[in-house]
Amino acid sequence: MNIVLFLLFLSGTVQYRFIGGQVSFALLEPIVLFVASLLLLRILFRNEGIQVPRDRILLLLSMLMLWVCIIRPWAEDWKGGLSDLRDWAIPAIGFLILLCLVRRGWRKWTGVFLVAVVIQAILGIYQHATDSSRPFIDIAMVSKMGYGQQEGDVLSPLVSFAVGLFAHPNGYAMYLLAGLMIAIGLVGSRKRRVLSTCVSVPVAIALYWSYGRSAVGIAVVAVFWFAWYQHSVTRRMTTVLLIGAVAGAFLFGWGNLVATISATLGNLYWRVGLWKTAVDVINSNPAILLLGNGMEEFGRQAYYGQPHNVYVYFLLQYGAVGLALLLGVVANLWRRGMRALKDGLARREPLLVGVWLALLGFFGVGLGESNLMGIENRQNLLMIVVLFIGLEREVREEGEREYSVGEVAARERIETVPVAI
Numbered sequence: 001m002n003i004v005l006f007l008l009f010l011s012g013t014v015q016y017r018f019i020g021g022q023v024s025f026a027l028l029e030p031i032v033l034f035v036a037s038l039l040l041l042r043i044l045f046r047n048e049g050i051q052v053p054r055d056r057i058l059l060l061l062s063m064l065m066l067w068v069c070i071i072r073p074w075a076e077d078w079k080g081g082l083s084d085l086r087d088w089a090i091p092a093i094g095f096l097i098l099l100c101l102v103r104r105g106w107r108k109w110t111g112v113f114l115v116a117v118v119i120q121a122i123l124g125i126y127q128h129a130t131d132s133s134r135p136f137i138d139i140a141m142v143s144k145m146g147y148g149q150q151e152g153d154v155l156s157p158l159v160s161f162a163v164g165l166f167a168h169p170n171g172y173a174m175y176l177l178a179g180l181m182i183a184i185g186l187v188g189s190r191k192r193r194v195l196s197t198c199v200s201v202p203v204a205i206a207l208y209w210s211y212g213r214s215a216v217g218i219a220v221v222a223v224f225w226f227a228w229y230q231h232s233v234t235r236r237m238t239t240v241l242l243i244g245a246v247a248g249a250f251l252f253g254w255g256n257l258v259a260t261i262s263a264t265l266g267n268l269y270w271r272v273g274l275w276k277t278a279v280d281v282i283n284s285n286p287a288i289l290l291l292g293n294g295m296e297e298f299g300r301q302a303y304y305g306q307p308h309n310v311y312v313y314f315l316l317q318y319g320a321v322g323l324a325l326l327l328g329v330v331a332n333l334w335r336r337g338m339r340a341l342k343d344g345l346a347r348r349e350p351l352l353v354g355v356w357l358a359l360l361g362f363f364g365v366g367l368g369e370s371n372l373m374g375i376e377n378r379q380n381l382l383m384i385v386v387l388f389i390g391l392e393r394e395v396r397e398e399g400e401r402e403y404s405v406g407e408v409a410a411r412e413r414i415e416t417v418p419v420a421i
Helices: 002-011 028-046 056-074 078-101 106-130 139-145 169-188 190-210 213-231 235-252 254-284 295-301 310-343 351-365 375-416
Strands: 017-020 023-026 148-151 154-157
Touching: 002 028, 002 078, 002 106, 002 375, 023 028, 028 078, 028 375, 056 078, 056 310, 056 375, 078 375, 106 169, 106 190, 106 351, 106 375, 169 190, 169 213, 169 351, 169 375, 190 213, 213 351, 254 295, 254 310, 295 310, 310 351, 310 375, 351 375
Parallel strands: none
Antiparallel strands: 017 023, 148 154
16 A cells, blocks of 8 residues: 555656647556555455545635536636646545545655655756756746757757756756755754755755746745744754855855846746736636636737746636635645644644645745646645645644543542542
């Protein structure tokens, strides 16, 4: 079972697509369906029950799936609409498999996710060092980021970038960002600090060489926030993180920093133009707010085919209802993370803070990227969501059991105290 479930964590990291005639599907689709079939057969033969936990995020995601099923078949490009529906359904199956079948051991599965991230990071470092071994990259997809130059009829890269087994450096950067946040969370545990360093260093290097500016920017913000949070735990770790940040800035170089800021502002201006086009599209067709399916019209009017903002993308594709459900998921994750900090769960299991930061980082990157358009990105996000739900539930149950045991022991001590007559 462990090996089979491991395939789910790997499935979203290989962005290969089979295209043959009228048939086209991503590699992860048969993998997820294969894993689901095996586990269902296992349940039938062992006569085991399936326990669906009551969780508000699961409810919101179920409502989103239902809404997608209602509106997307009526898209102008109905085949594209059905394909989009399938691109939500397959990751949802993997999400439900993990949520319903894995009842404990979420620390182990978070570690499995980190192993997959480190493998991708090492591959990315090798790609940067050798400027090769990018089997699934579409070089045309990186030209808009300033990574490509035209040489006759051939588009060649300007810089040697890391992309792992992903099709685009941005998707790769978001995946590494999630792993980096989880690894940073390990800093809160003294027993795991060496492990945190061993994981964080190659992941951070590969993230930088992906040149995913949005993900790198969010990573910097998250590191400083975590330093502030750790300040209340130990001043030493805060000092270490800040010294590391200053050293990284020094190695990066002032010239590179200025060039990066300049390029970032240019990219922001480019994105704002796309968002203005989205507003124009909605103004000319207000029905998009109710029924969505506005990406086709946006593609005809904009100078790029997608708005580079996941919230604008949701508003265009799924209407106000879809956007409200997405914001509901984000708000619920934020509330639960803050409650975990308040209740002391984060002190009990610092890994929970890392998974929470990974989710916040993903939605933070969404301010500048449409990072829920591809099936692999959806799969990777839902894997992190289920890790957070499972780990939070497990840590909370452990605390409740310890409290109950302590309460019973205290009651027994009171009852056995001799009473003087």
